[in-house]
Amino acid sequence: MKHLPAHFTESARGAQSRADAALTAGLRAVESDLGLGPTPTQSSATNELLDIEAPPRRRGIEDAIMIVVGASAGVGLGRLVVSPMALVPAWAVANTVITLVLGGVLAWWLTRSRALVADRAHLRGWTRRAWPG
Structure with a gap:
């Protein structure tokens, strides 16, 4: 139970990066379908700190x-x-x-x-x- 908050944080970051990659790929496909030029990526979501800590019992x-x-x-x-x-x-x-x-x-x-x-x-x-x- 002591390692659970760190495990949750790691899992949340993994899910966040997978969702970010899937959304970026989907938006790139829409951009190319519409004939728009590529826009620079702004992926600051992975730099945010996730504070997942169980309160003490x-x-x-x-x-x-x-x-x-x-x-x-x-x-x-x-x-x-x-x-x-x-x-x-x-x-x-x-x-x-x-x-x-x-x-x-x-x-x-x-x-x-x-x-x-x-x-x-x-x-x-x-x-x-x-x-x-």
Whole structure:
């Protein structure tokens, strides 16, 4: 997603140059059909700067809530995974450590997945506003 604005800029410039070349060729054909003399080309469109940059996504309250929910769900799922080991009293300390590690990993994964979904939604909204239709 970091390279998308540059890719869009490159694609827009390519489309602009192809359209410019096609229109120039078409107008040259019309000039020759009408018997007019060739006119000098004024292609300043390729020198213009295209400012295609995605606005930064604001981190909202839903991201903070997702961290808390992810941690809670992660610890709960971690506890569920290690619950069969709770029958062995010697593993009581290991159960706690394993639960916390699994909880942290699952919380990180859930939060990261939520961030990716939010970034994709932000990108979809940005491209719809930037290029309507």
